[in-house]
Amino acid sequence: MGLLDMVGGLLGQGGQAQGNNPLMGAVMGLIQNHPGGIQGLLAQFQEKGLGDQVASWIGTGANQPISAEHIQNALGSDQLQQLAGQLGVSHEEAASGLAGLLPQVVDKLSPEGNLPEGGNVMNLLKGFLG
Incomplete structure (x- = not known):
């Protein structure tokens, strides 16, 4: 199964994750281990010029997409390579x-336009893996 297949199977009806998705686990780790948690991670994306996209994910409207190149630029090669190694896929x-x-x-972490604080983020993420 390819990585895009895993992403495609992530969200089922009602926005709940299906099964134990390796990519979702990697995202949980990325958020949990990032300095400042989800807020710190999103600030890193904003610093790289992706503020409009981040605001759309947190807000209640449609989510603006980002590209793989945006991810590479925002996270940097080292962090992305580490994630790829965890997943056993290419960069x-x-x-x-x-x-x-x-x-x-x-988007799922901010249903009313606000991100949860601290430990609530991880509890919500774990709920997606139901």
């Missing part, structure tokens, strides 16, 4: 998978 596949998944995860 490009990891970036593409994150580009498809991260907007959805942030």
